[in-house]
Amino acid sequence: MSEPLLTLEGVHTHIAQYHILQGVNLDVPKGGVTMLLGRNGAGKTTTLRTIMGLWQASQGKITFDGQDITRLSTPDISRLGISIVPENMGIFSGLTVEENMRLAVLSGKIADDRLDWIFSAFPPLRTFWKYPAGNLSGGQKQMLSVARAVAEERRLYLIDEPSKGLAPAIVSSLAKAIKDLKRDGATVLLVEQNFSFAKALGDTVSVMDDGHIVHSGSMAELAQDQNLQTRFMGLSMETA
Amino acid sequence: MLSLISHDTPRSKILTVILLAIGIGLLFAPFLFPGSRSMETAARIAVFIVLVASYDLMLGYGGIVSFAHTMFFGFGAYGIAIASDTLGRGFSSLAIGAIAGILVSAVAAVLIGLISLRVRAIFFAMITLAIASAFAVLVSQLSTITGGEDGINYQIPRELTPAFKLMSAKIFDVSVNGKLLNYYLLFFCSAGLFLIMLRIVNSPFGSVLKAIRENDFRAEAIGYRVVIYRTAVTSISAAIAAAAGALYAIWLRYVGPGTALSTEIMVDILLMVVIGGMGTMWGAVVGATVFVLAQNYLQPLMQVAVDATKPLPLIPQLLDPDRWLLWLGLLFILSVYFFPTGIVGRLRKNG
Numbered sequence: 001m002s003e004p005l006l007t008l009e010g011v012h013t014h015i016a017q018y019h020i021l022q023g024v025n026l027d028v029p030k031g032g033v034t035m036l037l038g039r040n041g042a043g044k045t046t047t048l049r050t051i052m053g054l055w056q057a058s059q060g061k062i063t064f065d066g067q068d069i070t071r072l073s074t075p076d077i078s079r080l081g082i083s084i085v086p087e088n089m090g091i092f093s094g095l096t097v098e099e100n101m102r103l104a105v106l107s108g109k110i111a112d113d114r115l116d117w118i119f120s121a122f123p124p125l126r127t128f129w130k131y132p133a134g135n136l137s138g139g140q141k142q143m144l145s146v147a148r149a150v151a152e153e154r155r156l157y158l159i160d161e162p163s164k165g166l167a168p169a170i171v172s173s174l175a176k177a178i179k180d181l182k183r184d185g186a187t188v189l190l191v192e193q194n195f196s197f198a199k200a201l202g203d204t205v206s207v208m209d210d211g212h213i214v215h216s217g218s219m220a221e222l223a224q225d226q227n228l229q230t231r232f233m234g235l236s237m238e239t240a
Numbered sequence: 241m242l243s244l245i246s247h248d249t250p251r252s253k254i255l256t257v258i259l260l261a262i263g264i265g266l267l268f269a270p271f272l273f274p275g276s277r278s279m280e281t282a283a284r285i286a287v288f289i290v291l292v293a294s295y296d297l298m299l300g301y302g303g304i305v306s307f308a309h310t311m312f313f314g315f316g317a318y319g320i321a322i323a324s325d326t327l328g329r330g331f332s333s334l335a336i337g338a339i340a341g342i343l344v345s346a347v348a349a350v351l352i353g354l355i356s357l358r359v360r361a362i363f364f365a366m367i368t369l370a371i372a373s374a375f376a377v378l379v380s381q382l383s384t385i386t387g388g389e390d391g392i393n394y395q396i397p398r399e400l401t402p403a404f405k406l407m408s409a410k411i412f413d414v415s416v417n418g419k420l421l422n423y424y425l426l427f428f429c430s431a432g433l434f435l436i437m438l439r440i441v442n443s444p445f446g447s448v449l450k451a452i453r454e455n456d457f458r459a460e461a462i463g464y465r466v467v468i469y470r471t472a473v474t475s476i477s478a479a480i481a482a483a484a485g486a487l488y489a490i491w492l493r494y495v496g497p498g499t500a501l502s503t504e505i506m507v508d509i510l511l512m513v514v515i516g517g518m519g520t521m522w523g524a525v526v527g528a529t530v531f532v533l534a535q536n537y538l539q540p541l542m543q544v545a546v547d548a549t550k551p552l553p554l555i556p557q558l559l560d561p562d563r564w565l566l567w568l569g570l571l572f573i574l575s576v577y578f579f580p581t582g583i584v585g586r587l588r589k590n591g
Binding site for chain 2: 052054073074075078079083084086090092093094095099102103104106108148
């Protein structure tokens with residue numbers, strides 16, 4: 001296994017009076033897709049938001065490529081080369097698809113080959129390029145959310161449940177886009193509830209429960225071991 | 241031509257006609273509507289278009305609620321007044337006063353922004369209200385510099401006063417004098433400032449502002465430092481408000497708390513933004529025009545209505561010109577009820 005690009009050591013996060021992350025230890029190897037699995041409320045989204053600085057870790061250390069980013073502000077973390085696709089998509093409804101995309105590239109100019117790849121992965125974005133993003137369907141909004149995160153090459157992509165509530169055809173196109181990223185050597189930390197989606201994409205896996213990492217290993221190992229799946233994830237995982 | 245400056249075109253035929261009518265009306269106001277009262281009204285409309293648009297830059301695009309906008313307007317106006325009063329009449333005094341007012345305004349906005357834009361919107365609004373009130377008290381108390389409650393009367397260059405005749409002949413029965421030059425100085429500067437704002441809101445900077453207004457956490461996650469952007473737009477908006485104040489001070493040749501700092505002006509700005517439509521520069525044009533026209537002509541119109549309805553019971557009393565503020569208030573309530581997105585928002589929806 002390659003050296004970790006991102007490391008969380010004993011990370012705790014409190015949100016108001018709630019103690020959500022209770023000492024998370026997680027390694028995300030450089031290159032490849034790390035799946036973060038677990039039941040609802042296990043702390044997966046909080047982990048992504050804490051890495052991004054959207055919620056501050058109250059204790060512990062987060063290291064990205066050797067640099068301590070625990071106390072950095074969100075824009076500074078983003079500028080180090082980390083992008084996030086949030087669970088609620090977080091698109092700017094009042095702006096056009098084009099404006100949403102351009103905003104995601106701090107230089108304001110999306111490379112032509114990158115844009116071609118995005119249009120081939122998500123054709124509706126080309127069709128609705130000049131339209132307000134608020135007019136897109138739910139699946140198209142998710143495409144835009146993912147496309148925005150990958151609009152320029154980043155060193156780490158944090159993606160939160162991209163397949164949630166989407167039609168199978170759209171899930172397939174999202175999976176293909178993430179496979180393309182993986183093929184190009186990108187590092188992805190992907191939160192997912194859909195086990196089939198996770199199996200198809202993941203290289204390594206960490207399973208969360210009650211604010212802790214309870215299992216880490218290879219995705220292939222977890223995919224083959226029914227006992228491990230039942231033990232760590234119960235019956236709440238969608239296997240379809 | 242407009243698309244070179246901005247992609248935010250009117251997007252409604254009726255709105256385009258209204259905007260053209262306002263633009264042409266203001267451009268030829270001295271010839272189309274001769275008389276000092278109509279010229280005063282046209283100048284006030286032009287200044288308030290800039291002032292309201294600069295406020296909308298902050299509120300409608302940046303999502304920032306501030307009650308200190310008249311203070312920035314006042315910085316520009318008092319800059320002209322104090323410079324002309326102390327340095328004597330002359331274009332250099334006007335330039336020094338305007339530049340000083342704009343710079344003080346921009347720097348003050350940066351300081352206020354950096355200190356208070358990290359707090360929640362309502363607290364920022366309260367902080368700006370407190371600072372503006374403190375500034376108004378300060379202006380009132382520093383009477384040796386500001387003229388206190390009486391304000392300052394000062395002289396502007398002779399070339400901008402009615403006493404200066406550019407030519408002896410009249411054009412369309414209008415004297416070509418310094419007052420006309422003063423009007424066109426105000427008009428073209430206002431138009432220039434408005435076009436600059438139109439460009440700003442349609443630049444990448446404007447897109448970031450709109451993104452921050454919609455979801456500031458998301459904008460931060462993309463890598464934009466929200467406080468920096470909010471502070472920048474507050475500063476730009478304050479500088480433009482100060483420029484509007486300077487133009488108005490050159491036009492009026494008098495500055496006092498009532499013309500440049502009062503709470504009434506702040507309320508008027510808010511009403512103009514809401515009536516015209518928030519988050520669109522065109523809204524400032526329509527809102528300021530409708531509001532200033534109502535302010536200036538509602539009373540005479542009501543007198544006409546009173547004369548016409550004299551034989552009827554009650555109605556002449558209700559339409560008494562002294563009750564014009566009541567009717568202005570009712571007009572505002574009706575416009576908010578029927579045009580919740582402002583006149584421009586409504587026209588665009590229909591268009």
